[in-house]
Amino acid sequence: MSRFPITRLGHSHSPEADHRLRVENLHVHYGAICALKDVSFEIGCGHCVGLIGQNGAGKSTLIKTIAGLNRKLTGSVTWRGEALAQVKAEVAYLPQIDEMDSFFPLTVGGLVEMGRYPHLGARGRWRALDDEVVAAALSALKMEEFRGRRLYQLSGGQLQRAQIARALAQEAHILLLDEPFAGLDEPSQRLLGDLLRELAENGRLLLVCHHDLKAVPELFDTVLMLNRQVVAFGPTSEVFTPDNLANTFSAREEDPHV
Amino acid sequence: MFDFLDYSFNQRALLAAAVIGFSNGALGALVVLRKNSLVISALAHALLPGIALGILVFGGMNPFVGFFGALFGAMVVGLATVYVARAGLLDHQTALTVLYTTAFAGGLLLLERLPGYVQLESWLFGNILGLRNMDLLIAFGVSFLITLCLAWHRRDWILYLFEPSVAASMGVPVTRLNYLLTGLMVLGLVTSLQAVGAVLSAALFIIPTATLLQWVKSPRSLIWGSGLLGSGAGLLSILLSNAFDTQTGPTIILLLGACFIVSLVFRPAR
Numbered sequence: 470m471s472r473f474p475i476t477r478l479g480h481s482h483s484p485e486a487d488h489r490l491r492v493e494n495l496h497v498h499y500g501a502i503c504a505l506k507d508v509s510f511e512i513g514c515g516h517c518v519g520l521i522g523q524n525g526a527g528k529s530t531l532i533k534t535i536a537g538l539n540r541k542l543t544g545s546v547t548w549r550g551e552a553l554a555q556v557k558a559e560v561a562y563l564p565q566i567d568e569m570d571s572f573f574p575l576t577v578g579g580l581v582e583m584g585r586y587p588h589l590g591a592r593g594r595w596r597a598l599d600d601e602v603v604a605a606a607l608s609a610l611k612m613e614e615f616r617g618r619r620l621y622q623l624s625g626g627q628l629q630r631a632q633i634a635r636a637l638a639q640e641a642h643i644l645l646l647d648e649p650f651a652g653l654d655e656p657s658q659r660l661l662g663d664l665l666r667e668l669a670e671n672g673r674l675l676l677v678c679h680h681d682l683k684a685v686p687e688l689f690d691t692v693l694m695l696n697r698q699v700v701a702f703g704p705t706s707e708v709f710t711p712d713n714l715a716n717t718f719s720a721r722e723e724d725p726h727v
Numbered sequence: 728m729f730d731f732l733d734y735s736f737n738q739r740a741l742l743a744a745a746v747i748g749f750s751n752g753a754l755g756a757l758v759v760l761r762k763n764s765l766v767i768s769a770l771a772h773a774l775l776p777g778i779a780l781g782i783l784v785f786g787g788m789n790p791f792v793g794f795f796g797a798l799f800g801a802m803v804v805g806l807a808t809v810y811v812a813r814a815g816l817l818d819h820q821t822a823l824t825v826l827y828t829t830a831f832a833g834g835l836l837l838l839e840r841l842p843g844y845v846q847l848e849s850w851l852f853g854n855i856l857g858l859r860n861m862d863l864l865i866a867f868g869v870s871f872l873i874t875l876c877l878a879w880h881r882r883d884w885i886l887y888l889f890e891p892s893v894a895a896s897m898g899v900p901v902t903r904l905n906y907l908l909t910g911l912m913v914l915g916l917v918t919s920l921q922a923v924g925a926v927l928s929a930a931l932f933i934i935p936t937a938t939l940l941q942w943v944k945s946p947r948s949l950i951w952g953s954g955l956l957g958s959g960a961g962l963l964s965i966l967l968s969n970a971f972d973t974q975t976g977p978t979i980i981l982l983l984g985a986c987f988i989v990s991l992v993f994r995p996a997r
Binding site: 533536537538557558560561562563564568569570573574575576579583586587589590591592617619621639645 | 760879880881882883885886888889890892893895896897898940943944945946948949997
Protein backbone atom coordinates (compact mmCIF):
# COMPACT_ATOMS: atom_id res chain seq x y z
CA MET A 470 0.00 0.00 0.00
CA SER A 471 1.56 3.24 -1.06
CA ARG A 472 2.09 6.06 1.38
CA PHE A 473 1.98 9.65 0.21
CA PRO A 474 4.14 12.08 2.16
CA ILE A 475 1.21 14.41 2.67
CA THR A 476 2.61 15.72 5.94
CA ARG A 477 5.33 17.43 3.90
CA LEU A 478 2.89 20.23 3.24
CA GLY A 479 3.31 21.24 6.85
CA HIS A 480 -0.24 22.49 7.20
CA SER A 481 -1.70 19.29 8.47
CA HIS A 482 -2.45 19.18 12.12
CA SER A 483 -3.75 16.78 14.69
CA PRO A 484 -7.50 16.95 15.22
CA GLU A 485 -8.31 19.73 17.63
CA ALA A 486 -11.41 20.39 19.60
CA ASP A 487 -12.18 23.70 17.90
CA HIS A 488 -11.82 22.35 14.37
CA ARG A 489 -15.45 21.44 14.05
CA LEU A 490 -17.86 21.70 11.16
CA ARG A 491 -21.36 22.37 12.42
CA VAL A 492 -24.42 22.21 10.20
CA GLU A 493 -27.60 23.31 11.93
CA ASN A 494 -31.23 23.08 10.80
CA LEU A 495 -30.34 23.32 7.14
CA HIS A 496 -33.28 23.60 4.76
CA VAL A 497 -32.86 24.00 1.01
CA HIS A 498 -35.75 24.49 -1.40
CA TYR A 499 -35.70 24.67 -5.18
CA GLY A 500 -38.99 26.37 -5.91
CA ALA A 501 -41.66 24.18 -4.35
CA ILE A 502 -39.33 21.19 -4.13
CA CYS A 503 -37.71 20.51 -0.80
CA ALA A 504 -34.16 19.28 -1.49
CA LEU A 505 -32.92 19.16 2.09
CA LYS A 506 -35.00 19.20 5.23
CA ASP A 507 -33.76 20.07 8.68
CA VAL A 508 -30.24 18.67 8.27
CA SER A 509 -28.07 18.97 11.36
CA PHE A 510 -24.78 17.29 12.16
CA GLU A 511 -21.45 18.13 13.67
CA ILE A 512 -18.02 16.65 13.09
CA GLY A 513 -14.42 17.45 13.89
CA CYS A 514 -11.57 17.20 11.43
CA GLY A 515 -9.63 13.99 10.96
CA HIS A 516 -12.58 12.14 9.48
CA CYS A 517 -13.49 10.79 6.10
CA VAL A 518 -17.27 11.04 5.95
CA GLY A 519 -19.31 9.24 3.31
CA LEU A 520 -22.57 10.88 2.25
CA ILE A 521 -24.78 7.97 1.30
CA GLY A 522 -28.15 8.17 -0.41
CA GLN A 523 -30.01 7.49 -3.62
CA ASN A 524 -30.22 9.89 -6.56
CA GLY A 525 -32.12 12.99 -5.52
CA ALA A 526 -31.52 12.36 -1.83
CA GLY A 527 -29.72 15.68 -1.57
CA LYS A 528 -26.08 14.53 -1.40
CA SER A 529 -24.87 16.96 -4.05
CA THR A 530 -27.09 19.72 -2.72
CA LEU A 531 -25.63 19.28 0.76
CA ILE A 532 -22.05 19.40 -0.51
CA LYS A 533 -22.73 22.41 -2.71
CA THR A 534 -24.47 24.20 0.11
CA ILE A 535 -21.52 23.63 2.42
CA ALA A 536 -19.27 24.88 -0.41
CA GLY A 537 -21.27 28.11 -0.40
CA LEU A 538 -22.85 27.61 -3.83
CA ASN A 539 -26.41 27.75 -2.61
CA ARG A 540 -27.82 31.00 -1.40
CA LYS A 541 -31.42 29.86 -1.04
CA LEU A 542 -31.11 28.21 2.32
CA THR A 543 -32.12 28.57 5.90
CA GLY A 544 -30.04 27.26 8.75
CA SER A 545 -26.34 27.69 9.31
CA VAL A 546 -23.01 26.15 8.39
CA THR A 547 -20.13 27.08 10.67
CA TRP A 548 -16.50 26.05 10.86
CA ARG A 549 -14.49 26.74 13.99
CA GLY A 550 -17.36 28.87 15.19
CA GLU A 551 -17.36 31.17 12.14
CA ALA A 552 -19.78 31.18 9.23
CA LEU A 553 -18.11 29.02 6.61
CA ALA A 554 -18.76 31.70 3.98
CA GLN A 555 -16.28 33.92 5.84
CA VAL A 556 -13.39 31.48 5.54
CA LYS A 557 -13.73 30.30 1.95
CA ALA A 558 -10.08 29.39 1.45
CA GLU A 559 -10.45 26.67 4.11
CA VAL A 560 -12.93 24.73 1.98
CA ALA A 561 -12.11 23.08 -1.32
CA TYR A 562 -14.94 21.91 -3.54
CA LEU A 563 -14.01 19.14 -6.00
CA PRO A 564 -16.74 18.61 -8.61
CA GLN A 565 -17.19 15.39 -10.50
CA ILE A 566 -14.37 15.00 -12.96
CA ASP A 567 -16.72 14.54 -15.90
CA GLU A 568 -17.98 18.08 -15.26
CA MET A 569 -14.44 19.29 -15.88
CA ASP A 570 -13.60 20.78 -19.28
CA SER A 571 -10.42 18.83 -19.92
CA PHE A 572 -9.81 20.66 -23.20
CA PHE A 573 -9.47 23.94 -21.34
CA PRO A 574 -5.95 25.27 -22.05
CA LEU A 575 -4.49 24.15 -18.76
CA THR A 576 -1.72 21.89 -17.50
CA VAL A 577 -1.68 19.93 -14.25
CA GLY A 578 0.73 22.54 -12.89
CA GLY A 579 -1.64 25.33 -13.88
CA LEU A 580 -4.56 23.55 -12.22
CA VAL A 581 -2.67 23.10 -8.95
CA GLU A 582 -1.50 26.74 -9.05
CA MET A 583 -5.18 27.76 -9.03
CA GLY A 584 -5.28 26.49 -5.46
CA ARG A 585 -3.15 29.48 -4.49
CA TYR A 586 -5.52 32.02 -6.05
CA PRO A 587 -7.80 32.43 -3.00
CA HIS A 588 -4.71 33.39 -1.01
CA LEU A 589 -3.42 35.80 -3.65
CA GLY A 590 -6.61 37.47 -4.80
CA ALA A 591 -7.18 38.57 -8.38
CA ARG A 592 -3.93 40.53 -8.72
CA GLY A 593 -1.69 39.69 -5.75
CA ARG A 594 1.95 39.00 -6.51
CA TRP A 595 2.95 35.36 -6.92
CA ARG A 596 5.54 34.55 -4.25
CA ALA A 597 8.30 32.00 -3.78
CA LEU A 598 6.16 30.51 -1.01
CA ASP A 599 3.41 29.81 -3.56
CA ASP A 600 5.88 27.93 -5.73
CA GLU A 601 6.93 25.85 -2.74
CA VAL A 602 3.36 24.99 -1.75
CA VAL A 603 2.49 24.01 -5.33
CA ALA A 604 5.60 21.83 -5.60
CA ALA A 605 4.81 20.18 -2.25
CA ALA A 606 1.21 19.52 -3.28
CA LEU A 607 2.32 17.94 -6.56
CA SER A 608 4.90 15.81 -4.81
CA ALA A 609 2.44 14.74 -2.08
CA LEU A 610 0.31 13.22 -4.83
CA LYS A 611 3.27 11.94 -6.87
CA MET A 612 2.17 14.17 -9.74
CA GLU A 613 5.48 15.98 -10.40
CA GLU A 614 6.10 14.15 -13.66
CA PHE A 615 2.63 15.20 -14.88
CA ARG A 616 3.15 18.87 -14.16
CA GLY A 617 3.46 19.88 -17.83
CA ARG A 618 0.70 17.57 -19.09
CA ARG A 619 -2.55 18.91 -20.47
CA LEU A 620 -5.69 17.77 -18.62
CA TYR A 621 -6.99 15.75 -21.56
CA GLN A 622 -3.83 13.64 -21.40
CA LEU A 623 -4.74 12.32 -17.92
CA SER A 624 -6.74 9.29 -16.85
CA GLY A 625 -9.73 9.72 -14.54
CA GLY A 626 -7.71 8.72 -11.49
CA GLN A 627 -4.92 11.15 -12.39
CA LEU A 628 -7.45 13.97 -12.90
CA GLN A 629 -8.92 13.27 -9.49
CA ARG A 630 -5.45 13.36 -7.93
CA ALA A 631 -4.69 16.63 -9.72
CA GLN A 632 -7.87 18.10 -8.20
CA ILE A 633 -6.84 16.90 -4.76
CA ALA A 634 -3.40 18.44 -5.29
CA ARG A 635 -5.15 21.73 -6.02
CA ALA A 636 -7.07 21.42 -2.75
CA LEU A 637 -3.78 20.77 -0.91
CA ALA A 638 -2.18 23.79 -2.58
CA GLN A 639 -5.18 25.77 -1.34
CA GLU A 640 -4.29 24.55 2.19
CA ALA A 641 -7.93 23.68 2.64
CA HIS A 642 -9.01 21.98 5.85
CA ILE A 643 -12.28 20.70 4.47
CA LEU A 644 -12.43 18.80 1.19
CA LEU A 645 -15.85 18.35 -0.42
CA LEU A 646 -15.75 15.64 -3.08
CA ASP A 647 -18.65 14.89 -5.41
CA GLU A 648 -18.61 11.21 -6.46
CA PRO A 649 -14.79 11.00 -6.74
CA PHE A 650 -14.87 7.25 -7.39
CA ALA A 651 -17.27 7.44 -10.33
CA GLY A 652 -15.71 6.23 -13.55
CA LEU A 653 -12.44 5.04 -11.98
CA ASP A 654 -11.14 1.53 -12.54
CA GLU A 655 -10.55 -0.81 -9.61
CA PRO A 656 -6.84 -0.02 -8.95
CA SER A 657 -7.45 3.74 -9.19
CA GLN A 658 -10.37 3.42 -6.78
CA ARG A 659 -8.18 1.61 -4.27
CA LEU A 660 -5.40 4.19 -4.65
CA LEU A 661 -7.87 7.04 -4.16
CA GLY A 662 -9.44 5.33 -1.14
CA ASP A 663 -6.01 5.01 0.53
CA LEU A 664 -5.29 8.63 -0.28
CA LEU A 665 -8.54 9.93 1.21
CA ARG A 666 -7.99 7.92 4.40
CA GLU A 667 -4.49 9.27 4.70
CA LEU A 668 -5.66 12.85 4.23
CA ALA A 669 -8.13 12.30 7.07
CA GLU A 670 -5.46 10.74 9.28
CA ASN A 671 -3.40 13.87 8.70
CA GLY A 672 -6.15 16.00 10.14
CA ARG A 673 -8.27 17.05 7.21
CA LEU A 674 -12.03 16.69 7.08
CA LEU A 675 -13.39 15.01 3.98
CA LEU A 676 -17.04 14.91 2.98
CA VAL A 677 -17.53 12.53 0.08
CA CYS A 678 -20.70 11.94 -1.96
CA HIS A 679 -20.84 8.26 -2.73
CA HIS A 680 -23.53 6.08 -4.23
CA ASP A 681 -21.84 2.68 -4.40
CA LEU A 682 -22.52 0.80 -1.16
CA LYS A 683 -19.96 -1.98 -1.57
CA ALA A 684 -16.83 -0.34 -0.24
CA VAL A 685 -18.40 2.00 2.31
CA PRO A 686 -16.97 0.37 5.49
CA GLU A 687 -13.43 0.39 4.03
CA LEU A 688 -13.58 3.93 2.68
CA PHE A 689 -15.33 5.93 5.39
CA ASP A 690 -14.92 5.98 9.15
CA THR A 691 -18.16 7.96 9.43
CA VAL A 692 -21.31 7.96 7.32
CA LEU A 693 -24.14 10.42 6.88
CA MET A 694 -27.12 8.59 5.45
CA LEU A 695 -29.37 10.98 3.66
CA ASN A 696 -32.90 10.83 2.28
CA ARG A 697 -33.60 14.56 2.00
CA GLN A 698 -33.23 14.52 5.74
CA VAL A 699 -30.68 12.77 7.90
CA VAL A 700 -31.57 9.09 8.30
CA ALA A 701 -28.49 8.24 10.35
CA PHE A 702 -25.17 9.83 11.21
CA GLY A 703 -22.27 8.33 13.11
CA PRO A 704 -19.34 5.89 12.99
CA THR A 705 -19.74 3.52 10.05
CA SER A 706 -19.45 0.45 12.29
CA GLU A 707 -22.49 1.59 14.28
CA VAL A 708 -24.89 3.21 11.83
CA PHE A 709 -24.22 1.47 8.50
CA THR A 710 -26.89 -1.17 9.27
CA PRO A 711 -29.49 -2.93 7.13
CA ASP A 712 -32.29 -1.06 8.90
CA ASN A 713 -30.79 2.35 8.20
CA LEU A 714 -30.00 1.32 4.63
CA ALA A 715 -33.61 0.34 4.11
CA ASN A 716 -34.75 3.75 5.35
CA THR A 717 -32.16 5.56 3.27
CA PHE A 718 -33.18 3.84 0.08
CA SER A 719 -36.91 3.66 0.71
CA ALA A 720 -39.25 5.55 -1.57
CA ARG A 721 -39.71 9.03 -0.21
CA GLU A 722 -43.03 9.96 1.26
CA GLU A 723 -44.28 13.51 1.44
CA ASP A 724 -42.92 13.75 4.94
CA PRO A 725 -40.54 10.83 5.46
CA HIS A 726 -40.68 9.08 8.76
CA VAL A 727 -37.33 8.74 10.52
CA MET B 728 4.35 51.09 -50.28
CA PHE B 729 3.55 53.29 -47.31
CA ASP B 730 2.50 56.30 -49.40
CA PHE B 731 -1.11 55.64 -48.51
CA LEU B 732 -0.31 56.73 -44.96
CA ASP B 733 -0.20 60.30 -46.21
CA TYR B 734 -3.98 60.20 -45.94
CA SER B 735 -5.31 60.71 -42.45
CA PHE B 736 -8.21 58.28 -42.99
CA ASN B 737 -5.67 55.55 -43.62
CA GLN B 738 -3.74 56.46 -40.50
CA ARG B 739 -6.93 56.31 -38.48
CA ALA B 740 -7.87 52.97 -39.99
CA LEU B 741 -4.46 51.53 -39.17
CA LEU B 742 -4.62 52.69 -35.56
CA ALA B 743 -8.20 51.51 -35.15
CA ALA B 744 -7.49 48.08 -36.62
CA ALA B 745 -4.52 47.56 -34.28
CA VAL B 746 -6.35 48.68 -31.15
CA ILE B 747 -9.73 47.07 -31.83
CA GLY B 748 -8.01 43.89 -33.03
CA PHE B 749 -6.10 43.64 -29.78
CA SER B 750 -8.85 44.21 -27.24
CA ASN B 751 -11.51 42.25 -29.08
CA GLY B 752 -9.12 39.39 -29.82
CA ALA B 753 -8.15 39.20 -26.14
CA LEU B 754 -11.76 39.44 -24.98
CA GLY B 755 -12.62 36.78 -27.54
CA ALA B 756 -10.55 34.27 -25.56
CA LEU B 757 -13.01 34.69 -22.69
CA VAL B 758 -15.96 34.43 -25.04
CA VAL B 759 -14.69 31.17 -26.54
CA LEU B 760 -13.66 29.60 -23.22
CA ARG B 761 -17.08 30.52 -21.81
CA LYS B 762 -18.59 28.80 -24.89
CA ASN B 763 -20.35 32.02 -25.88
CA SER B 764 -19.35 32.04 -29.56
CA LEU B 765 -22.96 31.91 -30.72
CA VAL B 766 -24.03 34.48 -28.19
CA ILE B 767 -21.72 37.08 -29.60
CA SER B 768 -23.07 36.59 -33.13
CA ALA B 769 -26.58 37.07 -31.80
CA LEU B 770 -25.59 40.16 -29.84
CA ALA B 771 -24.09 41.68 -32.97
CA HIS B 772 -27.54 41.56 -34.55
CA ALA B 773 -29.15 43.03 -31.46
CA LEU B 774 -27.08 46.21 -31.88
CA LEU B 775 -28.85 47.29 -35.05
CA PRO B 776 -32.35 47.98 -33.72
CA GLY B 777 -30.69 50.03 -30.98
CA ILE B 778 -28.89 52.13 -33.58
CA ALA B 779 -32.11 52.53 -35.58
CA LEU B 780 -33.91 53.65 -32.45
CA GLY B 781 -31.14 56.13 -31.70
CA ILE B 782 -31.39 57.69 -35.16
CA LEU B 783 -35.16 57.89 -34.89
CA VAL B 784 -35.10 59.50 -31.46
CA PHE B 785 -32.32 61.98 -32.17
CA GLY B 786 -33.26 62.64 -35.78
CA GLY B 787 -29.90 61.87 -37.36
CA MET B 788 -26.79 59.78 -37.34
CA ASN B 789 -23.60 60.73 -35.54
CA PRO B 790 -21.02 58.70 -33.62
CA PHE B 791 -22.74 59.24 -30.29
CA VAL B 792 -26.15 58.23 -31.54
CA GLY B 793 -24.67 55.16 -33.19
CA PHE B 794 -22.61 54.25 -30.18
CA PHE B 795 -25.21 54.73 -27.47
CA GLY B 796 -28.01 53.31 -29.63
CA ALA B 797 -26.00 50.15 -30.24
CA LEU B 798 -25.08 50.01 -26.61
CA PHE B 799 -28.71 50.36 -25.58
CA GLY B 800 -29.97 47.65 -27.96
CA ALA B 801 -27.33 45.11 -26.99
CA MET B 802 -27.47 45.92 -23.27
CA VAL B 803 -31.22 45.41 -23.19
CA VAL B 804 -31.02 42.11 -25.05
CA GLY B 805 -27.81 40.93 -23.36
CA LEU B 806 -28.71 41.74 -19.80
CA ALA B 807 -32.31 40.55 -20.20
CA THR B 808 -30.91 37.26 -21.48
CA VAL B 809 -28.62 36.84 -18.48
CA TYR B 810 -31.53 37.69 -16.22
CA VAL B 811 -34.01 35.28 -17.84
CA ALA B 812 -31.43 32.49 -17.90
CA ARG B 813 -30.39 33.08 -14.30
CA ALA B 814 -33.97 33.06 -13.14
CA GLY B 815 -34.09 29.51 -14.49
CA LEU B 816 -36.93 30.25 -16.92
CA LEU B 817 -35.11 29.23 -20.12
CA ASP B 818 -31.64 28.09 -21.07
CA HIS B 819 -29.28 30.85 -22.11
CA GLN B 820 -29.31 30.22 -25.86
CA THR B 821 -33.09 29.91 -26.11
CA ALA B 822 -33.59 33.09 -24.11
CA LEU B 823 -31.08 34.90 -26.28
CA THR B 824 -32.65 33.73 -29.53
CA VAL B 825 -36.12 34.80 -28.44
CA LEU B 826 -34.93 38.22 -27.37
CA TYR B 827 -32.56 39.10 -30.20
CA THR B 828 -34.88 38.02 -33.01
CA THR B 829 -37.70 40.02 -31.42
CA ALA B 830 -35.46 43.05 -31.08
CA PHE B 831 -34.19 42.66 -34.65
CA ALA B 832 -37.75 42.45 -36.00
CA GLY B 833 -38.60 45.65 -34.18
CA GLY B 834 -35.47 47.21 -35.65
CA LEU B 835 -36.52 46.26 -39.20
CA LEU B 836 -39.82 48.10 -38.79
CA LEU B 837 -37.95 51.14 -37.50
CA LEU B 838 -35.52 51.03 -40.42
CA GLU B 839 -38.28 51.71 -42.96
CA ARG B 840 -38.99 55.02 -41.33
CA LEU B 841 -35.39 56.20 -41.33
CA PRO B 842 -33.74 58.73 -43.58
CA GLY B 843 -30.10 58.13 -44.52
CA TYR B 844 -30.17 54.39 -45.09
CA VAL B 845 -26.73 54.59 -46.71
CA GLN B 846 -25.12 55.56 -43.44
CA LEU B 847 -26.80 52.65 -41.79
CA GLU B 848 -25.37 50.35 -44.41
CA SER B 849 -21.89 51.14 -43.15
CA TRP B 850 -22.96 49.82 -39.73
CA LEU B 851 -24.10 46.61 -41.38
CA PHE B 852 -20.93 46.02 -43.38
CA GLY B 853 -18.40 48.24 -41.66
CA ASN B 854 -16.39 51.17 -42.97
CA ILE B 855 -13.06 51.44 -41.25
CA LEU B 856 -11.82 54.03 -43.74
CA GLY B 857 -14.74 56.26 -42.83
CA LEU B 858 -13.78 56.61 -39.17
CA ARG B 859 -13.72 60.11 -37.79
CA ASN B 860 -11.50 61.31 -34.98
CA MET B 861 -14.36 60.93 -32.54
CA ASP B 862 -14.93 57.30 -33.64
CA LEU B 863 -11.26 56.60 -33.11
CA LEU B 864 -11.36 58.15 -29.66
CA ILE B 865 -14.32 55.98 -28.69
CA ALA B 866 -12.52 52.89 -30.00
CA PHE B 867 -9.45 53.78 -27.92
CA GLY B 868 -11.57 54.29 -24.83
CA VAL B 869 -13.41 51.00 -25.23
CA SER B 870 -10.22 49.06 -25.94
CA PHE B 871 -8.54 50.54 -22.90
CA LEU B 872 -11.52 49.67 -20.71
CA ILE B 873 -11.65 46.07 -21.99
CA THR B 874 -7.92 45.55 -21.50
CA LEU B 875 -8.09 47.07 -18.02
CA CYS B 876 -10.96 44.80 -16.97
CA LEU B 877 -9.14 41.73 -18.29
CA ALA B 878 -5.97 42.63 -16.40
CA TRP B 879 -7.74 43.82 -13.24
CA HIS B 880 -9.61 40.55 -12.61
CA ARG B 881 -7.01 38.31 -14.21
CA ARG B 882 -7.00 35.36 -11.80
CA ASP B 883 -10.74 35.66 -11.17
CA TRP B 884 -11.40 35.34 -14.90
CA ILE B 885 -9.37 32.15 -15.11
CA LEU B 886 -11.16 30.51 -12.17
CA TYR B 887 -14.52 31.68 -13.49
CA LEU B 888 -13.89 30.39 -16.99
CA PHE B 889 -12.56 26.99 -15.98
CA GLU B 890 -15.02 25.95 -13.27
CA PRO B 891 -17.61 28.53 -12.24
CA SER B 892 -18.77 26.43 -9.31
CA VAL B 893 -15.26 26.01 -7.89
CA ALA B 894 -14.66 29.71 -8.50
CA ALA B 895 -17.79 30.61 -6.56
CA SER B 896 -16.75 28.32 -3.70
CA MET B 897 -13.45 30.22 -3.58
CA GLY B 898 -15.26 33.53 -3.26
CA VAL B 899 -14.90 34.76 -6.86
CA PRO B 900 -17.83 37.11 -7.67
CA VAL B 901 -19.12 34.87 -10.46
CA THR B 902 -22.42 36.67 -10.99
CA ARG B 903 -20.70 40.04 -11.28
CA LEU B 904 -18.14 38.65 -13.76
CA ASN B 905 -20.98 37.20 -15.80
CA TYR B 906 -22.60 40.62 -16.20
CA LEU B 907 -19.23 42.28 -16.74
CA LEU B 908 -18.31 39.87 -19.53
CA THR B 909 -21.65 40.51 -21.25
CA GLY B 910 -21.18 44.26 -20.93
CA LEU B 911 -17.64 44.11 -22.32
CA MET B 912 -18.82 41.97 -25.23
CA VAL B 913 -21.33 44.66 -26.17
CA LEU B 914 -18.76 47.43 -25.93
CA GLY B 915 -16.29 45.47 -28.02
CA LEU B 916 -18.98 44.67 -30.59
CA VAL B 917 -19.83 48.34 -31.05
CA THR B 918 -16.22 49.08 -32.01
CA SER B 919 -15.88 46.09 -34.33
CA LEU B 920 -19.17 47.08 -35.95
CA GLN B 921 -17.46 50.17 -37.28
CA ALA B 922 -14.51 48.18 -38.51
CA VAL B 923 -16.10 45.14 -40.13
CA GLY B 924 -19.86 45.57 -39.67
CA ALA B 925 -22.49 43.66 -37.74
CA VAL B 926 -22.50 40.64 -40.00
CA LEU B 927 -18.79 39.83 -39.58
CA SER B 928 -17.99 41.37 -36.21
CA ALA B 929 -18.15 38.15 -34.17
CA ALA B 930 -15.18 36.86 -36.21
CA LEU B 931 -12.81 39.42 -34.68
CA PHE B 932 -13.53 37.83 -31.30
CA ILE B 933 -13.68 34.17 -32.19
CA ILE B 934 -11.11 33.44 -34.90
CA PRO B 935 -7.89 34.59 -33.14
CA THR B 936 -8.67 32.37 -30.14
CA ALA B 937 -9.81 29.47 -32.31
CA THR B 938 -6.48 29.76 -34.12
CA LEU B 939 -4.35 29.67 -30.99
CA LEU B 940 -6.36 27.17 -28.94
CA GLN B 941 -4.37 24.21 -30.31
CA TRP B 942 -1.08 25.81 -29.41
CA VAL B 943 -1.23 27.32 -25.94
CA LYS B 944 -1.08 25.67 -22.53
CA SER B 945 -2.50 28.39 -20.32
CA PRO B 946 -5.51 30.69 -20.41
CA ARG B 947 -3.26 33.68 -19.87
CA SER B 948 -1.22 33.04 -23.01
CA LEU B 949 -4.47 32.40 -24.90
CA ILE B 950 -5.94 35.77 -23.87
CA TRP B 951 -2.93 37.96 -24.65
CA GLY B 952 -1.85 35.87 -27.64
CA SER B 953 -5.30 36.26 -29.20
CA GLY B 954 -5.03 40.00 -28.66
CA LEU B 955 -1.68 40.15 -30.44
CA LEU B 956 -2.92 37.98 -33.30
CA GLY B 957 -6.06 40.11 -33.72
CA SER B 958 -3.98 43.27 -33.69
CA GLY B 959 -1.41 41.94 -36.15
CA ALA B 960 -4.08 40.68 -38.53
CA GLY B 961 -5.85 44.04 -38.36
CA LEU B 962 -2.68 45.98 -39.23
CA LEU B 963 -1.63 43.62 -41.99
CA SER B 964 -5.02 43.61 -43.63
CA ILE B 965 -5.12 47.41 -43.86
CA LEU B 966 -1.82 47.18 -45.78
CA LEU B 967 -3.12 44.32 -47.92
CA SER B 968 -6.43 45.97 -48.72
CA ASN B 969 -4.51 49.05 -49.87
CA ALA B 970 -2.05 47.04 -51.93
CA PHE B 971 -4.72 44.92 -53.62
CA ASP B 972 -7.54 47.44 -53.52
CA THR B 973 -9.93 45.17 -51.61
CA GLN B 974 -12.57 46.02 -49.03
CA THR B 975 -10.98 46.25 -45.59
CA GLY B 976 -13.60 44.47 -43.44
CA PRO B 977 -13.71 41.23 -45.40
CA THR B 978 -9.92 41.37 -45.83
CA ILE B 979 -9.40 41.30 -42.04
CA ILE B 980 -11.72 38.34 -41.60
CA LEU B 981 -10.30 36.43 -44.57
CA LEU B 982 -6.77 36.91 -43.23
CA LEU B 983 -7.83 35.63 -39.80
CA GLY B 984 -9.63 32.71 -41.45
CA ALA B 985 -6.44 31.88 -43.37
CA CYS B 986 -4.45 31.95 -40.10
CA PHE B 987 -6.97 29.56 -38.59
CA ILE B 988 -6.68 27.09 -41.47
CA VAL B 989 -2.87 27.20 -41.38
CA SER B 990 -2.89 26.61 -37.62
CA LEU B 991 -5.27 23.70 -38.03
CA VAL B 992 -3.14 22.07 -40.71
CA PHE B 993 0.09 22.41 -38.73
CA ARG B 994 -1.41 21.82 -35.28
CA PRO B 995 0.75 19.93 -32.78
CA ALA B 996 -0.05 16.25 -32.37
CA ARG B 997 -2.54 15.54 -29.61
